[in-house]
Amino acid sequence: MSMIQVSNLKKSFGELEVIKDISTAVEPSEVVCVIGPSGSGKSTFLRCLNRLEEISGGHVYIDGADITDPKNNINVIRQKVGMVFQHFNLFPHMTVLENLTLAPVKLGKLKQEAAEKKALGLLDKVGLGAKAKAYPGELSGGQKQRVAIARALAMDPKVMLFDEPTSALDPEMVGDVLGVMKDLAKEGMTMIVVTHEMGFAAEVADRVLFIDGGYIVEENVPNELFGNPQHVRTKAFLSKVL
Amino acid sequence: MDTIIESLPMLWEGLKMTLYIFAIAIVLGFLIGLIMALLRLAPVKVLNWIAKIFVDAIRGTPFIVQLFFIYFGLNSFSWVSLDNVWAGIVTVAINAGAYFAEIIRAGIQSIDKGQTEAARSLGLNQSQNMRYIILPQAFRRMLPTITNQAIISLKDTSLLSIIGVADLTQRGRVIVSATFEPFTIYLALGVMYFIIIYLLSLLSSYLERRFVLR
Numbered sequence: 339m340s341m342i343q344v345s346n347l348k349k350s351f352g353e354l355e356v357i358k359d360i361s362t363a364v365e366p367s368e369v370v371c372v373i374g375p376s377g378s379g380k381s382t383f384l385r386c387l388n389r390l391e392e393i394s395g396g397h398v399y400i401d402g403a404d405i406t407d408p409k410n411n412i413n414v415i416r417q418k419v420g421m422v423f424q425h426f427n428l429f430p431h432m433t434v435l436e437n438l439t440l441a442p443v444k445l446g447k448l449k450q451e452a453a454e455k456k457a458l459g460l461l462d463k464v465g466l467g468a469k470a471k472a473y474p475g476e477l478s479g480g481q482k483q484r485v486a487i488a489r490a491l492a493m494d495p496k497v498m499l500f501d502e503p504t505s506a507l508d509p510e511m512v513g514d515v516l517g518v519m520k521d522l523a524k525e526g527m528t529m530i531v532v533t534h535e536m537g538f539a540a541e542v543a544d545r546v547l548f549i550d551g552g553y554i555v556e557e558n559v560p561n562e563l564f565g566n567p568q569h570v571r572t573k574a575f576l577s578k579v580l
Numbered sequence: 581m582d583t584i585i586e587s588l589p590m591l592w593e594g595l596k597m598t599l600y601i602f603a604i605a606i607v608l609g610f611l612i613g614l615i616m617a618l619l620r621l622a623p624v625k626v627l628n629w630i631a632k633i634f635v636d637a638i639r640g641t642p643f644i645v646q647l648f649f650i651y652f653g654l655n656s657f658s659w660v661s662l663d664n665v666w667a668g669i670v671t672v673a674i675n676a677g678a679y680f681a682e683i684i685r686a687g688i689q690s691i692d693k694g695q696t697e698a699a700r701s702l703g704l705n706q707s708q709n710m711r712y713i714i715l716p717q718a719f720r721r722m723l724p725t726i727t728n729q730a731i732i733s734l735k736d737t738s739l740l741s742i743i744g745v746a747d748l749t750q751r752g753r754v755i756v757s758a759t760f761e762p763f764t765i766y767l768a769l770g771v772m773y774f775i776i777i778y779l780l781s782l783l784s785s786y787l788e789r790r791f792v793l794r
Protein backbone atom coordinates (compact mmCIF):
# COMPACT_ATOMS: atom_id res chain seq x y z
CA MET A 339 0.00 0.00 0.00
CA SER A 340 1.22 3.45 -0.83
CA MET A 341 2.09 5.72 2.07
CA ILE A 342 0.35 8.59 0.32
CA GLN A 343 -2.13 8.24 -2.46
CA VAL A 344 -3.55 11.27 -4.22
CA SER A 345 -6.30 10.81 -6.74
CA ASN A 346 -7.77 13.56 -8.87
CA LEU A 347 -6.99 16.21 -6.29
CA LYS A 348 -8.56 19.59 -6.93
CA LYS A 349 -8.22 22.76 -4.91
CA SER A 350 -9.72 26.17 -5.59
CA PHE A 351 -9.66 29.38 -3.60
CA GLY A 352 -12.96 30.90 -4.63
CA GLU A 353 -12.73 31.37 -8.38
CA LEU A 354 -9.03 30.60 -8.50
CA GLU A 355 -8.37 26.98 -9.45
CA VAL A 356 -4.94 26.32 -8.04
CA ILE A 357 -4.83 22.53 -8.34
CA LYS A 358 -6.84 21.25 -11.27
CA ASP A 359 -6.21 17.54 -11.29
CA ILE A 360 -3.32 15.84 -9.57
CA SER A 361 -2.91 12.14 -9.01
CA THR A 362 0.18 10.45 -7.67
CA ALA A 363 1.32 7.98 -5.08
CA VAL A 364 4.28 7.98 -2.73
CA GLU A 365 5.62 4.65 -1.55
CA PRO A 366 7.10 3.97 1.88
CA SER A 367 10.68 5.29 2.11
CA GLU A 368 10.34 7.15 -1.14
CA VAL A 369 11.67 10.70 -1.37
CA VAL A 370 9.75 12.89 -3.77
CA CYS A 371 10.83 16.40 -4.59
CA VAL A 372 8.32 18.89 -5.97
CA ILE A 373 9.56 21.71 -8.16
CA GLY A 374 7.77 24.38 -10.16
CA PRO A 375 7.39 28.10 -10.68
CA SER A 376 6.40 30.25 -7.75
CA GLY A 377 2.63 30.49 -7.41
CA SER A 378 2.10 27.19 -9.23
CA GLY A 379 0.44 25.59 -6.20
CA LYS A 380 3.30 23.57 -4.68
CA SER A 381 2.55 24.72 -1.13
CA THR A 382 -1.15 24.29 -1.67
CA PHE A 383 -0.57 20.73 -2.89
CA LEU A 384 1.48 19.92 0.20
CA ARG A 385 -1.04 21.53 2.56
CA CYS A 386 -3.86 19.52 1.03
CA LEU A 387 -2.06 16.34 2.06
CA ASN A 388 -2.60 16.97 5.79
CA ARG A 389 -5.78 18.96 5.30
CA LEU A 390 -4.34 22.30 6.33
CA GLU A 391 -6.33 23.23 3.24
CA GLU A 392 -9.74 21.68 2.69
CA ILE A 393 -9.60 19.95 -0.67
CA SER A 394 -12.19 20.87 -3.30
CA GLY A 395 -12.28 17.52 -5.04
CA GLY A 396 -10.67 14.10 -5.30
CA HIS A 397 -9.16 12.03 -2.53
CA VAL A 398 -6.05 11.89 -0.40
CA TYR A 399 -5.16 8.71 1.46
CA ILE A 400 -2.49 8.69 4.15
CA ASP A 401 -1.38 5.19 5.02
CA GLY A 402 -4.66 3.96 3.59
CA ALA A 403 -6.92 6.40 5.46
CA ASP A 404 -9.05 8.82 3.45
CA ILE A 405 -8.31 12.17 5.11
CA THR A 406 -11.69 13.69 4.30
CA ASP A 407 -13.72 10.69 5.46
CA PRO A 408 -15.64 11.91 8.53
CA LYS A 409 -15.02 8.51 10.12
CA ASN A 410 -11.29 9.28 10.26
CA ASN A 411 -10.09 11.74 12.89
CA ILE A 412 -7.90 14.22 11.07
CA ASN A 413 -5.98 15.01 14.27
CA VAL A 414 -4.92 11.38 14.48
CA ILE A 415 -3.95 11.27 10.81
CA ARG A 416 -1.91 14.44 11.22
CA GLN A 417 0.14 12.78 13.95
CA LYS A 418 1.53 10.53 11.22
CA VAL A 419 2.41 13.43 8.94
CA GLY A 420 5.20 15.73 10.05
CA MET A 421 5.35 19.14 8.43
CA VAL A 422 8.21 21.59 8.14
CA PHE A 423 7.47 25.14 7.05
CA GLN A 424 9.43 27.74 5.17
CA HIS A 425 9.26 30.10 8.16
CA PHE A 426 9.84 27.42 10.83
CA ASN A 427 6.80 28.38 12.92
CA LEU A 428 8.46 27.41 16.18
CA PHE A 429 6.51 28.29 19.32
CA PRO A 430 8.38 31.38 20.57
CA HIS A 431 7.04 31.25 24.13
CA MET A 432 8.48 27.80 24.76
CA THR A 433 12.02 26.52 25.03
CA VAL A 434 13.37 24.32 22.27
CA LEU A 435 12.79 21.30 24.49
CA GLU A 436 9.19 22.32 25.18
CA ASN A 437 8.62 22.81 21.47
CA LEU A 438 9.55 19.17 21.01
CA THR A 439 7.70 17.69 23.98
CA LEU A 440 4.42 19.60 23.81
CA ALA A 441 2.62 17.51 21.20
CA PRO A 442 3.78 14.03 22.29
CA VAL A 443 2.82 14.80 25.90
CA LYS A 444 -0.46 16.63 25.33
CA LEU A 445 -1.57 14.05 22.79
CA GLY A 446 -0.84 11.25 25.22
CA LYS A 447 1.87 9.60 23.14
CA LEU A 448 4.58 9.85 25.78
CA LYS A 449 4.97 10.77 29.45
CA GLN A 450 6.84 14.00 30.15
CA GLU A 451 10.09 12.25 31.09
CA ALA A 452 10.10 9.91 28.14
CA ALA A 453 9.22 12.79 25.81
CA GLU A 454 12.16 14.82 27.12
CA LYS A 455 14.53 11.94 26.68
CA LYS A 456 13.37 11.42 23.15
CA ALA A 457 13.52 15.15 22.44
CA LEU A 458 17.11 15.37 23.65
CA GLY A 459 18.00 12.46 21.40
CA LEU A 460 16.43 14.17 18.42
CA LEU A 461 18.18 17.44 19.20
CA ASP A 462 21.49 15.60 19.29
CA LYS A 463 20.65 14.09 15.97
CA VAL A 464 20.10 17.50 14.36
CA GLY A 465 23.24 18.81 16.06
CA LEU A 466 21.51 21.01 18.62
CA GLY A 467 21.77 19.02 21.82
CA ALA A 468 23.20 22.08 23.57
CA LYS A 469 20.23 24.27 22.69
CA ALA A 470 17.50 22.40 24.60
CA LYS A 471 17.00 25.20 27.10
CA ALA A 472 17.25 28.03 24.57
CA TYR A 473 14.27 29.92 23.22
CA PRO A 474 13.64 30.00 19.46
CA GLY A 475 14.40 33.71 19.39
CA GLU A 476 17.96 32.95 20.45
CA LEU A 477 18.65 30.67 17.48
CA SER A 478 19.80 31.32 13.94
CA GLY A 479 17.51 30.49 11.03
CA GLY A 480 19.31 27.27 10.26
CA GLN A 481 19.13 26.19 13.89
CA LYS A 482 15.43 27.06 14.02
CA GLN A 483 14.71 24.93 11.00
CA ARG A 484 16.59 21.98 12.45
CA VAL A 485 14.56 22.35 15.65
CA ALA A 486 11.41 22.43 13.54
CA ILE A 487 12.43 19.18 11.88
CA ALA A 488 13.14 17.63 15.27
CA ARG A 489 9.78 18.87 16.56
CA ALA A 490 7.99 17.12 13.71
CA LEU A 491 10.04 13.95 14.26
CA ALA A 492 9.11 13.92 17.95
CA MET A 493 5.68 12.63 16.93
CA ASP A 494 7.23 9.65 15.13
CA PRO A 495 5.59 10.50 11.83
CA LYS A 496 5.44 8.07 8.95
CA VAL A 497 5.76 10.83 6.40
CA MET A 498 7.51 14.20 6.43
CA LEU A 499 6.35 17.11 4.31
CA PHE A 500 8.80 19.96 3.71
CA ASP A 501 7.68 23.25 2.20
CA GLU A 502 10.76 25.06 0.92
CA PRO A 503 12.60 24.40 4.18
CA THR A 504 15.74 26.29 3.16
CA SER A 505 14.42 29.22 1.16
CA ALA A 506 14.23 31.57 4.14
CA LEU A 507 17.78 30.77 5.22
CA ASP A 508 21.05 32.56 4.70
CA PRO A 509 23.11 30.56 2.21
CA GLU A 510 25.64 29.40 4.79
CA MET A 511 22.86 27.78 6.83
CA VAL A 512 21.33 25.78 4.00
CA GLY A 513 23.88 22.97 4.10
CA ASP A 514 23.19 21.98 7.72
CA VAL A 515 19.46 21.73 7.13
CA LEU A 516 19.84 19.77 3.90
CA GLY A 517 22.29 17.53 5.71
CA VAL A 518 19.69 16.66 8.33
CA MET A 519 17.17 15.95 5.58
CA LYS A 520 19.62 13.71 3.74
CA ASP A 521 20.18 11.70 6.91
CA LEU A 522 16.45 11.30 7.29
CA ALA A 523 16.11 10.10 3.73
CA LYS A 524 18.90 7.58 4.29
CA GLU A 525 17.11 6.23 7.35
CA GLY A 526 14.15 5.45 5.15
CA MET A 527 11.77 8.29 5.99
CA THR A 528 9.05 8.85 3.43
CA MET A 529 9.41 12.46 2.35
CA ILE A 530 7.82 15.00 0.07
CA VAL A 531 9.99 18.06 -0.33
CA VAL A 532 8.99 21.23 -2.13
CA THR A 533 12.31 22.84 -2.95
CA HIS A 534 14.34 25.13 -5.15
CA GLU A 535 17.50 23.23 -4.25
CA MET A 536 17.97 21.34 -7.50
CA GLY A 537 21.22 19.86 -6.25
CA PHE A 538 19.44 18.33 -3.29
CA ALA A 539 16.65 17.01 -5.51
CA ALA A 540 19.17 15.49 -7.91
CA GLU A 541 21.08 13.83 -5.11
CA VAL A 542 18.36 12.66 -2.75
CA ALA A 543 15.08 12.34 -4.62
CA ASP A 544 13.80 9.05 -5.96
CA ARG A 545 11.42 11.00 -8.12
CA VAL A 546 10.88 14.64 -9.03
CA LEU A 547 7.49 16.17 -9.82
CA PHE A 548 7.31 19.31 -11.89
CA ILE A 549 4.06 21.13 -11.10
CA ASP A 550 2.73 23.96 -13.22
CA GLY A 551 -0.69 25.33 -14.05
CA GLY A 552 -2.48 23.05 -11.61
CA TYR A 553 -1.14 19.77 -12.99
CA ILE A 554 1.89 17.54 -12.65
CA VAL A 555 3.39 18.45 -15.99
CA GLU A 556 6.17 15.92 -15.81
CA GLU A 557 7.57 13.44 -13.31
CA ASN A 558 10.61 11.27 -13.48
CA VAL A 559 13.74 10.12 -11.70
CA PRO A 560 15.94 13.17 -11.15
CA ASN A 561 18.56 12.23 -13.76
CA GLU A 562 15.98 12.01 -16.48
CA LEU A 563 13.91 14.99 -15.42
CA PHE A 564 16.89 17.29 -15.08
CA GLY A 565 18.98 15.77 -17.90
CA ASN A 566 16.33 15.02 -20.43
CA PRO A 567 13.13 16.98 -19.78
CA GLN A 568 10.33 16.14 -22.20
CA HIS A 569 7.88 18.96 -21.81
CA VAL A 570 8.52 22.51 -23.08
CA ARG A 571 7.36 24.00 -19.78
CA THR A 572 9.77 21.81 -17.85
CA LYS A 573 12.60 22.81 -20.17
CA ALA A 574 11.71 26.50 -19.82
CA PHE A 575 11.58 26.25 -16.01
CA LEU A 576 14.81 24.29 -15.70
CA SER A 577 16.65 26.65 -18.01
CA LYS A 578 15.83 29.43 -15.58
CA VAL A 579 16.82 27.69 -12.36
CA LEU A 580 19.72 25.41 -13.30
CA MET B 581 -4.41 66.90 59.21
CA ASP B 582 -6.37 65.74 62.23
CA THR B 583 -9.43 65.23 60.06
CA ILE B 584 -7.50 62.91 57.81
CA ILE B 585 -6.11 60.87 60.67
CA GLU B 586 -9.55 60.63 62.28
CA SER B 587 -11.17 59.57 59.05
CA LEU B 588 -8.50 57.03 58.14
CA PRO B 589 -10.34 54.01 59.61
CA MET B 590 -13.41 54.87 57.53
CA LEU B 591 -11.40 55.47 54.40
CA TRP B 592 -9.68 52.14 55.00
CA GLU B 593 -13.08 50.43 55.11
CA GLY B 594 -13.95 52.16 51.85
CA LEU B 595 -10.67 51.15 50.26
CA LYS B 596 -11.30 47.52 51.20
CA MET B 597 -14.73 47.68 49.58
CA THR B 598 -13.30 49.25 46.44
CA LEU B 599 -10.63 46.55 46.17
CA TYR B 600 -13.16 43.81 46.89
CA ILE B 601 -15.47 45.00 44.12
CA PHE B 602 -12.57 45.55 41.74
CA ALA B 603 -11.03 42.13 42.35
CA ILE B 604 -14.24 40.19 41.74
CA ALA B 605 -15.38 42.34 38.86
CA ILE B 606 -12.07 42.22 37.01
CA VAL B 607 -11.86 38.42 37.20
CA LEU B 608 -15.48 38.04 36.07
CA GLY B 609 -14.93 40.68 33.41
CA PHE B 610 -11.90 38.88 32.10
CA LEU B 611 -13.83 35.61 31.84
CA ILE B 612 -16.69 37.38 30.07
CA GLY B 613 -14.17 38.98 27.72
CA LEU B 614 -12.44 35.68 26.99
CA ILE B 615 -15.73 33.93 26.26
CA MET B 616 -16.97 36.77 24.08
CA ALA B 617 -13.68 36.89 22.16
CA LEU B 618 -13.86 33.15 21.48
CA LEU B 619 -17.51 33.45 20.40
CA ARG B 620 -16.54 36.32 18.14
CA LEU B 621 -13.92 34.16 16.43
CA ALA B 622 -15.90 30.90 16.43
CA PRO B 623 -16.73 29.43 13.03
CA VAL B 624 -20.45 29.88 13.72
CA LYS B 625 -22.14 33.07 12.46
CA VAL B 626 -24.80 33.21 15.18
CA LEU B 627 -22.17 33.13 17.92
CA ASN B 628 -20.20 35.89 16.18
CA TRP B 629 -23.31 38.02 16.11
CA ILE B 630 -24.19 37.44 19.76
CA ALA B 631 -20.70 38.52 20.80
CA LYS B 632 -20.69 41.50 18.47
CA ILE B 633 -24.05 42.75 19.69
CA PHE B 634 -22.95 42.41 23.30
CA VAL B 635 -19.72 44.27 22.72
CA ASP B 636 -21.30 47.02 20.65
CA ALA B 637 -24.16 47.52 23.10
CA ILE B 638 -21.83 47.93 26.05
CA ARG B 639 -19.27 50.06 24.27
CA GLY B 640 -22.00 52.25 22.82
CA THR B 641 -23.66 53.20 26.11
CA PRO B 642 -22.47 55.16 29.18
CA PHE B 643 -21.38 53.29 32.27
CA ILE B 644 -23.89 55.12 34.46
CA VAL B 645 -26.76 54.07 32.23
CA GLN B 646 -25.58 50.47 32.43
CA LEU B 647 -25.37 50.75 36.21
CA PHE B 648 -28.88 52.21 36.52
CA PHE B 649 -30.23 49.64 34.08
CA ILE B 650 -28.85 46.78 36.15
CA TYR B 651 -29.52 48.20 39.63
CA PHE B 652 -32.90 49.86 39.07
CA GLY B 653 -34.03 48.28 35.78
CA LEU B 654 -33.31 44.63 36.44
CA ASN B 655 -34.23 44.91 40.13
CA SER B 656 -37.73 45.99 39.11
CA PHE B 657 -38.38 42.36 38.20
CA SER B 658 -39.54 40.36 41.16
CA TRP B 659 -37.18 37.48 40.41
CA VAL B 660 -34.09 39.68 40.49
CA SER B 661 -32.65 40.86 43.75
CA LEU B 662 -29.22 42.41 43.46
CA ASP B 663 -27.96 44.50 46.35
CA ASN B 664 -26.07 47.62 45.36
CA VAL B 665 -22.66 46.00 45.82
CA TRP B 666 -23.49 43.11 43.50
CA ALA B 667 -25.23 45.36 41.01
CA GLY B 668 -21.99 47.33 40.99
CA ILE B 669 -19.81 44.25 40.59
CA VAL B 670 -21.96 42.95 37.73
CA THR B 671 -21.93 46.30 35.95
CA VAL B 672 -18.18 46.74 36.21
CA ALA B 673 -17.66 43.11 35.13
CA ILE B 674 -19.92 43.36 32.10
CA ASN B 675 -18.50 46.71 31.10
CA ALA B 676 -14.91 45.54 31.41
CA GLY B 677 -15.90 42.28 29.68
CA ALA B 678 -16.91 44.10 26.52
CA TYR B 679 -13.59 45.92 26.33
CA PHE B 680 -11.61 42.82 27.26
CA ALA B 681 -13.43 40.95 24.48
CA GLU B 682 -12.07 43.36 21.90
CA ILE B 683 -8.59 43.35 23.42
CA ILE B 684 -8.47 39.55 23.51
CA ARG B 685 -9.90 39.19 20.01
CA ALA B 686 -7.29 41.54 18.61
CA GLY B 687 -4.59 39.75 20.59
CA ILE B 688 -5.58 36.34 19.24
CA GLN B 689 -5.73 37.68 15.70
CA SER B 690 -2.31 39.25 16.04
CA ILE B 691 -0.65 35.84 16.39
CA ASP B 692 0.86 34.60 13.14
CA LYS B 693 -1.25 32.00 11.31
CA GLY B 694 1.84 29.83 11.04
CA GLN B 695 1.57 29.11 14.76
CA THR B 696 -1.83 27.50 14.34
CA GLU B 697 -0.64 25.64 11.26
CA ALA B 698 2.34 24.22 13.10
CA ALA B 699 0.19 23.22 16.07
CA ARG B 700 -2.51 21.62 13.95
CA SER B 701 0.02 19.83 11.76
CA LEU B 702 1.36 18.14 14.89
CA GLY B 703 -2.11 16.80 15.60
CA LEU B 704 -3.24 19.26 18.29
CA ASN B 705 -6.93 20.08 17.98
CA GLN B 706 -8.24 23.62 17.85
CA SER B 707 -8.84 23.98 21.60
CA GLN B 708 -5.39 22.59 22.44
CA ASN B 709 -3.96 25.05 19.93
CA MET B 710 -5.77 27.92 21.66
CA ARG B 711 -4.79 26.82 25.10
CA TYR B 712 -1.12 25.97 24.64
CA ILE B 713 -0.05 28.03 21.64
CA ILE B 714 -2.27 31.00 20.83
CA LEU B 715 -3.57 32.32 24.16
CA PRO B 716 -0.25 32.22 26.04
CA GLN B 717 1.36 34.28 23.29
CA ALA B 718 -1.64 36.57 22.89
CA PHE B 719 -1.81 37.33 26.63
CA ARG B 720 1.79 38.39 26.78
CA ARG B 721 1.19 40.74 23.92
CA MET B 722 -2.06 42.04 25.46
CA LEU B 723 -0.74 42.67 28.96
CA PRO B 724 -0.29 46.45 28.60
CA THR B 725 -3.77 46.92 27.12
CA ILE B 726 -5.31 44.62 29.73
CA THR B 727 -3.69 46.66 32.50
CA ASN B 728 -4.97 49.80 30.92
CA GLN B 729 -8.51 48.49 30.93
CA ALA B 730 -8.16 47.24 34.52
CA ILE B 731 -7.14 50.76 35.56
CA ILE B 732 -10.16 52.24 33.79
CA SER B 733 -12.41 49.72 35.53
CA LEU B 734 -10.91 50.53 38.89
CA LYS B 735 -11.71 54.18 38.34
CA ASP B 736 -15.22 53.23 37.20
CA THR B 737 -15.87 51.63 40.59
CA SER B 738 -15.94 55.12 42.11
CA LEU B 739 -19.17 55.75 40.17
CA LEU B 740 -20.84 53.05 42.25
CA SER B 741 -21.06 55.60 45.08
CA ILE B 742 -24.04 56.99 43.15
CA ILE B 743 -26.12 53.94 44.12
CA GLY B 744 -24.82 54.12 47.68
CA VAL B 745 -22.09 51.47 47.58
CA ALA B 746 -19.83 52.18 50.56
CA ASP B 747 -16.65 52.27 48.51
CA LEU B 748 -13.73 54.63 48.92
CA THR B 749 -15.43 57.50 47.10
CA GLN B 750 -18.68 57.10 49.02
CA ARG B 751 -16.84 57.05 52.36
CA GLY B 752 -15.10 60.23 51.32
CA ARG B 753 -18.40 61.91 50.51
CA VAL B 754 -19.82 60.90 53.87
CA ILE B 755 -16.78 62.24 55.71
CA VAL B 756 -16.93 65.50 53.77
CA SER B 757 -20.58 66.02 54.68
CA ALA B 758 -19.68 65.58 58.34
CA THR B 759 -16.42 67.57 58.44
CA PHE B 760 -16.89 70.18 55.68
CA GLU B 761 -13.31 69.69 54.56
CA PRO B 762 -13.68 68.71 50.91
CA PHE B 763 -10.23 69.92 49.91
CA THR B 764 -8.24 67.67 52.26
CA ILE B 765 -10.56 64.68 52.05
CA TYR B 766 -10.82 64.58 48.26
CA LEU B 767 -7.09 65.16 47.99
CA ALA B 768 -6.53 62.18 50.28
CA LEU B 769 -8.96 60.15 48.17
CA GLY B 770 -7.11 61.05 45.01
CA VAL B 771 -3.79 60.05 46.55
CA MET B 772 -5.24 56.68 47.59
CA TYR B 773 -6.60 55.92 44.13
CA PHE B 774 -3.34 57.03 42.61
CA ILE B 775 -1.35 54.66 44.80
CA ILE B 776 -3.48 51.64 43.90
CA ILE B 777 -3.26 52.42 40.22
CA TYR B 778 0.46 52.96 40.48
CA LEU B 779 0.84 49.56 42.15
CA LEU B 780 -1.26 47.99 39.41
CA SER B 781 0.98 49.36 36.70
CA LEU B 782 4.07 48.22 38.61
CA LEU B 783 2.61 44.71 38.76
CA SER B 784 1.91 44.86 35.06
CA SER B 785 5.40 45.91 34.06
CA TYR B 786 6.83 43.24 36.35
CA LEU B 787 4.71 40.62 34.57
CA GLU B 788 5.69 42.02 31.21
CA ARG B 789 9.37 41.69 32.03
CA ARG B 790 8.81 38.27 33.50
CA PHE B 791 6.95 36.91 30.49
CA VAL B 792 8.61 38.90 27.76
CA LEU B 793 8.46 37.08 24.43
CA ARG B 794 11.90 35.91 23.58
Ligand SMILES: Nc1ncnc2c1ncn2[C@@H]1O[C@H](COP(=O)(O)OP(=O)(O)O)[C@@H](O)[C@H]1O
Nearest residue numbers: 351354356374375376377378379380381382383
Ligand atom coordinates in the same frame (compact mmCIF):
# COMPACT_ATOMS: atom_id res chain seq x y z
N1 LIG C 1 -5.39 30.91 1.31
C1 LIG C 1 -5.38 31.34 0.01
N2 LIG C 1 -6.40 32.09 -0.46
C2 LIG C 1 -6.39 32.51 -1.74
N3 LIG C 1 -5.45 32.21 -2.63
C3 LIG C 1 -4.42 31.45 -2.21
C4 LIG C 1 -4.34 30.97 -0.88
N4 LIG C 1 -3.19 30.25 -0.75
C5 LIG C 1 -2.60 30.27 -1.96
N5 LIG C 1 -3.34 30.99 -2.85
C6 LIG C 1 -3.01 31.20 -4.24
O1 LIG C 1 -2.80 29.95 -4.84
C7 LIG C 1 -1.74 30.02 -5.78
C8 LIG C 1 -0.69 28.98 -5.44
O2 LIG C 1 -0.07 29.34 -4.23
P1 LIG C 1 1.04 28.42 -3.55
O3 LIG C 1 0.50 27.07 -3.37
O4 LIG C 1 1.50 29.13 -2.35
O5 LIG C 1 2.16 28.41 -4.68
P2 LIG C 1 3.68 27.99 -4.57
O6 LIG C 1 3.91 27.35 -3.25
O7 LIG C 1 3.90 27.05 -5.71
O8 LIG C 1 4.49 29.22 -4.75
C9 LIG C 1 -1.22 31.44 -5.75
O9 LIG C 1 -1.82 32.14 -6.81
C10 LIG C 1 -1.71 31.96 -4.42
O10 LIG C 1 -1.95 33.34 -4.50
Ligand SMILES: [Mg+2]
Nearest residue numbers: 380381382502
Ligand atom coordinates in the same frame (compact mmCIF):
# COMPACT_ATOMS: atom_id res chain seq x y z
MG1 LIG D 1 5.13 27.91 -1.67
